[in-house]
Amino acid sequence: xxxxxxxxxxxxxxxxxxxxxxxxxxxxxxxxxxxxxxxxxxxxxxxxxxxxxxxxxxxxxxxxxxxxxxxxxxxxxxxxxxxxxxxxxxxxxxxxxxxxxxxx
Numbered sequence: 001x002x003x004x005x006x007x008x009x010x011x012x013x014x015x016x017x018x019x020x021x022x023x024x025x026x027x028x029x030x031x032x033x034x035x036x037x038x039x040x041x042x043x044x045x046x047x048x049x050x051x052x053x054x055x056x057x058x059x060x061x062x063x064x065x066x067x068x069x070x071x072x073x074x075x076x077x078x079x080x081x082x083x084x085x086x087x088x089x090x091x092x093x094x095x096x097x098x099x100x101x102x103x104x
Contacts, residue, residue, distance in 0.1 A: 001086055004099035005077075009070055012090040015050070015078060018067045022048070026065060050078070051092065068092075 026048070052066035070092070076082050077089030082100070 002089060002091075004086070004095055005089075005091075005093040006096040008091045008093040009075060010068055010078075010092040012078075015067070015092070019050075022065055022067050051075070 046065070047061075047063040048065040048067075049063045050067045052063055052069050053072045054069060055072050073094050074082070075092050075094055076086035077092045079087050080092070081087035082095060086095070
């Protein structure tokens with residue numbers, strides 16, 4: 001399946017390293033604060049995402065913590081799939097055009 005990738009945008013090692021950094025940042029931001037559940041009940045909600053694309057969004061919603069900013073391209077791997085395939089890839093990448101055409 002990895003041969004169907006046109007480009008690997010993020011390797012497993014890059015993702016793991018950044019998630020560790022992000023976990024430390026989140027922990028530092030919330031040290032000595034109330035439980036998350038209490039914060040939610042008082043109207044404070046934080047959003048975290050692995051991937052963020054720089055595209056216009058409706059409203060003023062945004063993620064408070066973004067592990068990686070990627071180009072506005074369709075990606076697979078690390079839980080993201082195309083026609084129920086590729087989600088178990090240990091990286092994030094884009095599919096070759098031929099791989100997409102073959103699955104249609």
